[in-house]
Amino acid sequence: MSHSTPPPDLAPVSIEKMAAGGDGIGHLPDGRVVFVNGGLPGETVQARIVMSKRDFARAVVADVLEASPHRVAPPCPQVANGCGGCGWQHISPEAQLTWKIDIVADALRRTAKLPDAVVRAGGAVGPWAYRSGMRLAVAADGRVGLRAGASHRIVTLDACPVALPDLAALLPELRVEGADEVSLRVGIASGEATAFAHADRAQLTGLPAHVGIGPAAVLHETVAGRSLQVSAASFFQSGPEAAELLVAAVRHACGDALGSVSRGSPLLDAYGGCGLFASALGVPAAVIVESSPSACADARVNAPEAAVVESLFERWAATPAHLVVADPARAGLGRSAVEVLSATGAARVVLVSCDPVSLARDTMLLAEHGYRHDGSTVLDLFPHTPHVEVVTVFDR
Ligand SMILES: C[S@@+](CC[C@H](N)C(=O)[O-])C[C@H]1O[C@@H](n2cnc3c(N)ncnc32)[C@H](O)[C@@H]1O
Structure with missing residues (x-):
């Protein structure tokens, strides 16, 4: 074989843009779209094809032929061990938000058919030591870590540079028996902490005495000057800085x-x-x-002026509202929830989306009910990952 002919599973690819999910997109010499894990826009890479379908392929970077100026060496040594926690450590932090904005604009253009949608940059949390909570996997020896990318292998962690120091300090000594996963969270304002194993009869050892254990253990965090109770089993944003930024963006959008x-x-x-x-x-x-x-039990404590309804949103019998803030899980609102939302009669809806494609789908569904897209603001609440957070205003 000549040196100039690459083996059949290798192909040179120019990366054109970022895909939702964080892979670079390019075209194979045969014209098919290829999603290249690790490829950055503007680069030419030697791509190793790992999955080949009729219409598209998936690949990983085997070699960088022409590097982007935004490519950096991943600062965390666990990336080389395969840790799947951060998929974007090879990108400079400044470029990460720019590419997240491009991903959102592209989803609105292609899926929601809004070529001129206003998509602007919001804030970003500091690139390191921002997480106050993590859901971790438990290895066979009881140590905790994160799964390797696209694998069940667990990379055990004694440190993690995206975790706030109080959280990272819990990792080395913690041992878990009888559970596959454990959630840890710290309250930065209060100094409290909780640990919650996702199994009934799990044993957690090696945690300091102040850590509350179990789904009902609570800690307190302060956001916008309000002290919030957060139970171990309830959702909370990636950290207090993320919660502050998100509240400020939602306030502005309202x-x-x-x-x-x-x-x-x-x-x-x-x-x-x-x-x-x-x-x-x-x-x-x-x-x-x-x-x-x-979460409802926490909400009753945190917002005493609010009526708290424990219900699936899509099953809720809508009552009138002046303004809606909706922050669904990754799947987005979907058709039933948009119908409920529209039935409130609200003139303004502020949608918080953590997936660009579901944002674009919800944008189309909201348009069917007369809600016009009036600008999206992209925040980086998860630096070093392709995870986006978008606050969008809809008016009718
Ligand atoms: C992304 S979190 C946002 C929570 C809150 N807005 C915050 O920022 O902390 C989504 C929340 O929706 C809840 N949830 C998920 N599916 C739901 C549904 N179908 N109906 C109502 N709530 C749901 C989850 O329990 C979670 O608390």
Whole structure:
């Protein structure tokens, strides 16, 4: 074989843009689209094909032929061990937010058919030591870590540079028996901590005495000057800095509508979790709809002025609302939830999305109910990962 002919599973690929999910997109010499894990826009790479379908292929970077100026050596040594926690450590932090904005604009252009949608940069948390909570996998020897990318192998961790120091300090001594996963969280404002194994009869050892153990253990975090109770089994944002940025972006997106919220025209905090928005926005009246019993219990403490309804949002019998903030899980709202949301009669909907494709799908569904996309703000609450967070205003 000549040196100039690459083996059949290797192909040179120019990376054109980033895909949702964080792979670079290019074309194979035969014209098929290829998603290249580790490839950056503007680069030419030697791609190793790992999956080949009729219409597209998946590949990994075997060699970088022309590097992007935004390519950096991953600072964390666990990346070389295969840790799947951070998929974007090979990208400079400044470029990460830019490419997240491009991913969102592309999803709105292609899926929602909005070529001129306004998509702007919001804030970003500091690139290191930002996480106050992590869901970890348990290895056979009881140590905790994260799964390797696209694998069940567990990379055990004694340190983690994206974890806040109080959280990272819990990793080396913790041993877990009888569970495959454990969630750890620290309260930065309170110094409290919780640990929650995802199994009934798990044993956790090696944690300091102040760590509350079990799904009902609580800690407190302060966001926008409000102290929030967060149970171990409830959702919380990636850390307090992320929660502050998100609340500020949602406040800005609500705009003047926030000032007209009243008892007769409340804020609807849909998928409200522990009541972060209803509490931190400081509204006089709110309805929180949330499916997790644990989060509802927290919300009743955190937002005493709100009515908390424990329900799947798509099954909730809508009541009138002046303004809606909706923060669904990755799948987005979907058709049924958009119908419920529209039935509230709210003139403004602020949608918090953590997946660009479900944002684009929800944008189309909201348009069917007369809600016009009025600008998206992209935040980086998970540096070194391709995870996006988008706050979008819809008006009708
Ligand atoms: C992304 S979190 C947002 C929580 C909260 N807004 C916050 O920022 O902390 C989504 C929340 O929706 C809840 N949830 C998931 N599916 C739901 C559904 N179908 N109906 C109502 N709540 C749901 C989850 O329990 C979780 O608390």
